[in-house]
Amino acid sequence: MSINDWFKQREGRRYTVSAPGCPEGKPGDGLPDGVWRSCPQCKRTLYQGDVARCLSVCPHCGHHFELIARDRIDAIIDPGSFEEIDTTLTSTDPLRFSAGKPYGATLEKARESTCMTDAALTGRASIGGHPVVVGAMDFRFVGASMGSVVGERIARAFDLARDERRGVVLVVASGGARMQEGMLSLMQMAKTSAAAGRLAQAGLPYVSLLVNPTYGGVTASFAVLADVIFAEPGAMVGFAGPRLVEQTIRRSLPKGFQSATSLVEHGMIDDVVPRVELRERVATVLDYLMPDAALEAGDL
Amino acid sequence: MARFVMEFERPLAELEDKLGSLKSLDIAATPELAAEIADLEREVERLRVTLYSALSPWEKVQVSRHPDRPKTDDYVAGLFDQVVELRGDRAYADDQSIFTGLATLDGRRVVVIGHNKGHSTKENVARNFGSPHPEGFRKAERAMRLAARFSLPVVTFLDTAGASPGLEDEERGQAWAIASCLETLSALPVPVVVVGIGEGGSGGALAIGFGDRLIMLEHSYYSVISPEMCAIILHKDAARAPESAAALSLTADDLLRLGIVDEIVSEPLGGAHREPDMVIAEVGLRVGAALDALAGEDPRALVERRYERLRSIGVYNEAG
Numbered sequence: 180m181s182i183n184d185w186f187k188q189r190e191g192r193r194y195t196v197s198a199p200g201c202p203e204g205k206p207g208d209g210l211p212d213g214v215w216r217s218c219p220q221c222k223r224t225l226y227q228g229d230v231a232r233c234l235s236v237c238p239h240c241g242h243h244f245e246l247i248a249r250d251r252i253d254a255i256i257d258p259g260s261f262e263e264i265d266t267t268l269t270s271t272d273p274l275r276f277s278a279g280k281p282y283g284a285t286l287e288k289a290r291e292s293t294c295m296t297d298a299a300l301t302g303r304a305s306i307g308g309h310p311v312v313v314g315a316m317d318f319r320f321v322g323a324s325m326g327s328v329v330g331e332r333i334a335r336a337f338d339l340a341r342d343e344r345r346g347v348v349l350v351v352a353s354g355g356a357r358m359q360e361g362m363l364s365l366m367q368m369a370k371t372s373a374a375a376g377r378l379a380q381a382g383l384p385y386v387s388l389l390v391n392p393t394y395g396g397v398t399a400s401f402a403v404l405a406d407v408i409f410a411e412p413g414a415m416v417g418f419a420g421p422r423l424v425e426q427t428i429r430r431s432l433p434k435g436f437q438s439a440t441s442l443v444e445h446g447m448i449d450d451v452v453p454r455v456e457l458r459e460r461v462a463t464v465l466d467y468l469m470p471d472a473a474l475e476a477g478d479l
Numbered sequence: 480m481a482r483f484v485m486e487f488e489r490p491l492a493e494l495e496d497k498l499g500s501l502k503s504l505d506i507a508a509t510p511e512l513a514a515e516i517a518d519l520e521r522e523v524e525r526l527r528v529t530l531y532s533a534l535s536p537w538e539k540v541q542v543s544r545h546p547d548r549p550k551t552d553d554y555v556a557g558l559f560d561q562v563v564e565l566r567g568d569r570a571y572a573d574d575q576s577i578f579t580g581l582a583t584l585d586g587r588r589v590v591v592i593g594h595n596k597g598h599s600t601k602e603n604v605a606r607n608f609g610s611p612h613p614e615g616f617r618k619a620e621r622a623m624r625l626a627a628r629f630s631l632p633v634v635t636f637l638d639t640a641g642a643s644p645g646l647e648d649e650e651r652g653q654a655w656a657i658a659s660c661l662e663t664l665s666a667l668p669v670p671v672v673v674v675g676i677g678e679g680g681s682g683g684a685l686a687i688g689f690g691d692r693l694i695m696l697e698h699s700y701y702s703v704i705s706p707e708m709c710a711i712i713l714h715k716d717a718a719r720a721p722e723s724a725a726a727l728s729l730t731a732d733d734l735l736r737l738g739i740v741d742e743i744v745s746e747p748l749g750g751a752h753r754e755p756d757m758v759i760a761e762v763g764l765r766v767g768a769a770l771d772a773l774a775g776e777d778p779r780a781l782v783e784r785r786y787e788r789l790r791s792i793g794v795y796n797e798a799g
Contacts, residue, residue, distance in 0.1 A: 267796075267797050267798035268795050268796070268797050269795060269796045269797075269798075270795055270796075271794055271795060271796055273737075273794035274726070274727075274728045276726050277726050278709065278710075278713055278714075278719075278722045278723050278725070278726035278727075279713030279714065280713075326793075327793030327794050327795045328793075328795045330793055331793050331795060334790060356681075356682075356703045356704070357703075358703050358704045358709055358712070358727070360703075360794070361702065361703050361727045361728045361729065361733075361737075362701060362702065362703055362727075362728065362729065362733075362734055362737065362739050363737065363739075363792060363793055363794055364703050365681065365682070365685055365701075365702070365703040366685075366689070366739060366789070366792040366793070367792075367793060368658075368661060368682060368685055369661050369664075369665060369685060369689050369789050370789045370790060370792060370793070372658055372661035372662045372665060373661070373662065373665030373666065373785075373786055373789050373790075374790075375662065376662040376663075376665055376666050377666070377786070379662075380666070395682070396681070396682050396703070398654035398658075399642075399653070399654040399655075399657040399658050399661075399682045400657075400658050400661055400682075401658070402654075402658075403654055403655050403658050404658050404659070404662055417649050417653075417654065418642065418644070418648070418649060418653040418654040418657070418682070419642075419644030419648070419649060419653070423644050424644055424645065424646055424649060427643075427644050427645050427646075428645055428646050432646065433646075436646070436649070437649060441650075445650050445651075445652070446652075447652050447655060
């Protein structure tokens with residue numbers, strides 16, 4: 180193996196843990212337990228087996244490593260309860276977007292390296308015994324940007340939850356709207372927001388978890404329309420990216436700008452929740468907010 | 480005062496200047512001048528037609544940003560009577576980059592919401608160049624809710640480069656303010672007619688930019704991202720904006736083809752700023768017709784149809 184190949188292989192393994200359904204040997208499936216890695220926050224060298232056992236959180240300093248979408252879902256649902264939906268939706272290149280790299284090639288590469296069909300994954304599951312529709316976004320897929328497929332999956336998630344009287348729990352990360360699909364992408368903001376609004380009108384709860392990074396058109400639509408919003412430690416969340424803000428105000432940004440903790444201070448989200456406490460916290464919220472199934476049956 | 484010349488107009492402007500200086504000469508003293516002037520006039524006319532009848536997407540973006548292009552308050556003054564401006568978001572400030580008010584269009588009582596660029600530098604500073612802060616979107620949402628309570632149709636005018644990307648805008652929840660507008664607008668139980676009059680920049684435009692009827696001026700644009708920003712992301716070079724503008728499918732024609740826009744209002748040769756009164760009057764007729772077509776619809780059916788339409792937007796493959 181050449182040194183370049185070795186680096187390439189490592190690059191493919193930056194994301195941890197398993198991706199079921201992914202063909203063997205593709206990047207995105209497991210980092211073997213025997214691998215040593217370094218924590219970007221405390222710089223300690225870590226044994227991957229230890230990291231994996233802690234939901235990919237550094238056992239020394241609590242740094243939250245990125246997770247692939249599938250593992251995001253596994254981290255919050257009742258074990259084994261996930262049943263993926265809308266698996267056959269795939270993006271096309273409706274504008275034949277030609278500036279820069281052809282969009283078709285970008286999609287092809289993303290599918291190859293992530294074994295996903297697009298940047299969001301949705302399905303039925305249960306959390307604390309409550310029936311929910313869950314979803315998670317994966318930053319590796321074109322920056323988890325929202326185009327037609329992501330918008331459709333999210334809107335369908337809300338619609339399905341409304342039809343089946345489920346709650347919705349979404350783990351959100353995104354660079355924003357997917358510019359290669361132009362206005363079709365921008366309109367997904369309206370579409371997903373409308374769908375979230377209809378779930379709310381139906382009296383069903385929606386909890387969102389914002390992870391690093393969440394920006395642009397996704398923040399400014401369904402991500403923040405939840406009844407309860409949590410963020411993961413270290414998540415950066417905003418509308419405009421920090422570089423653009425800095426250019427606009429022509430001075431340096433205050434420390435902690437757009438960080439999860441500053442969002443709590445400014446009243447924008449409810450709490451910063453460590454990954455290990457997340458499932459229980461979401462389950463508790465659902466305990467309060469899910470309509471009583473027995474009562475609902477009585478009403479009919 | 481020097482007139483504003485767009486980059487692509489320069490050859491025409493030079494010819495026009497030459498014509499102007501010839502005309503200022505004493506024709507009586509030099510009889511052959513008359514013929515030269517007539518020639519030049521024909522040449523200017525020919526160039527004007529070729530230049531403006533086939534504008535590229537990037538040229539349209541420039542026309543949409545022309546400082547003399549009619550603004551929301553020109554439409555408000557030109558089309559509506561009995562205007563009662565509604566100011567303030569009742570929480571923080573009155574953001575003048577968005578106009579909201581009660582108004583009457585030819586006997587039809589409506590709520591007007593529009594991004595409001597200024598006519599002068601002073602006005603533009605006061606209005607943040609038409610880029611709303613969170614309080615602007617919250618004011619817009621307040622106007623939407625008012626419209627719903629009193630069953631008044633909503634007419635919106637789009638003309639913004641985008642939501643303001645400042646430090647305080649972020650801290651006061653820019654994304655939250657926009658998202659909330661989207662949710663409210665999507666379920667508004669009254670007719671919503673949207674008119675793209677200039678720039679339709681991203682989420683800041685979308686917050687008041689969809690409804691039951693979307694009308695666009697011929698040279699206005701509506702885009703997921705500005706051509707400059709797109710060029711910076713793709714090539715790290717804002718000068719390649721013309722390519723991005725073409726790739727983004729952001730013109731009225733493109734969006735009509737994609738089914739996002741319902742109708743286009745033609746502009747006079749050179750752009751709306753050449754004949755503002757004519758364009759404003761035409762927009763008034765189109766908005767009036769759209770309101771009449773939507774009047775008397777069952778509110779629930781209206782909301783349901785708006786949702787169906789939103790749900791249908793997007794292009795993807797689905798196997799099985």
